[in-house]
Amino acid sequence: MNERKIEIRENEPLAPLTTFEVGGPARYCVRIVCEEDAAAALSFAGEKGCETLILGGGSNVLISDEGFPGLVLLNRITGITVEESGGSVLVTAGGGENWQEFVDLCVARGWQGLECLAGIPGTVGASPIQNIGAYGQEASQAIAEVRCLEIATGEAVTFDAEECSFRYRESIFNTRHAGRYLVTSVTFRLLPGGAPVVKYRELAERLAGISLPTPADVRDAVIAIRAGKGVLVRTGFESFRSAGSFFKNPVLPRARFAEIEALLSEAGKAENWAWPLPGGDVKVSAAYLIQSAGFARGHYRGNVGISPHHTLILINRGGATAREIVEFAGEVRQRVLDRFGVALLPEARMIGFASPPFGCDREE
């Protein structure tokens, strides 16, 4: 029997809770600050027989104009604990902790493992969902464990990194178990005094003057690069209403990649637009395909456009509806499909749509 009192609000506007600033209301909405709150909220959803949606920072979602017909749980579970383990530290953070502040804290303590992921908006609890990544690093490389509540039963379950089946922008939480769990905390294994990862060319160039960069040097360089691209949702920096990269970078079989490369070479080959993967496939830049299909940075129609700094970022220029964004994104996607035969898939989660846009195999 759960004794905690939670405040369920009705018809709560969701647009202000997202970085796109788009979307209709939630039928019900509740702010949860501990697992007991979450359990109480889940039993409320069970009683009402309504769907649930977990929202962290709302930085990777596009919510429909109709909104969400069920219960939205705003994850605000905080708290950080640290345990020494051999030469490393195990740092456990509540799922509602702010990701940027969490990375800054780890870097300030000299713990290596998350420095390239500085400046990504959102919450700790969302980091395993799409295995966030940037500048040659992915959250999965540091994640030791993910603690969850199963939404249907309210039971606690912990997954180790292997059980999460992490891949590029993928885990069990956005594939076979999508919508099944609420992540309440994540444990990261970090290395005190460890040498940071500097794989990404732009990052290496920026750090060229430093012989042995520290995690703090890398973090600062990442923040500077992100600031230049308008992808820092942080006070004092220019940013746009968006969900970050709207589409994923497609992963293509080598033969298909070679065909596209041949097509592109007609127009002069780009540098740094494709990255070979260990199994032989090639990850290619969706931004480059979009550009080559005729969409330049800053291109816009009405209230929706492409960021002036980054082709992969679709922006709400003010007053956009979800429908306008879906139509604009659909046009971009179609032109890439016509030109290169590649069907881009959205990275942002589509929520509350009657039929999932862009041939998504599922929606939340």
Ligand SMILES: Cc1cc2nc3c(=O)[nH]c(=O)nc-3n(C[C@H](O)[C@H](O)[C@H](O)COP(=O)(O)OP(=O)(O)OC[C@H]3O[C@@H](n4cnc5c(N)ncnc54)[C@H](O)[C@@H]3O)c2cc1C
């Ligand atoms: C300007 C900008 C730049 C970005 N840059 C990057 C980048 O470099 N790399 C990158 O990988 N991403 C990037 N993103 C995307 C986004 O920041 C990340 O995906 C982030 O992890 C989303 O966190 P959130 O808390 O905002 O999740 P939300 O947007 O609230 O939710 C995203 C999805 O995760 C689910 N979810 C969230 N929290 C939980 C939880 N606790 N338990 C279960 N499910 C949950 C939601 O239901 C939803 O499906 C960027 C976004 C923006 C706006």
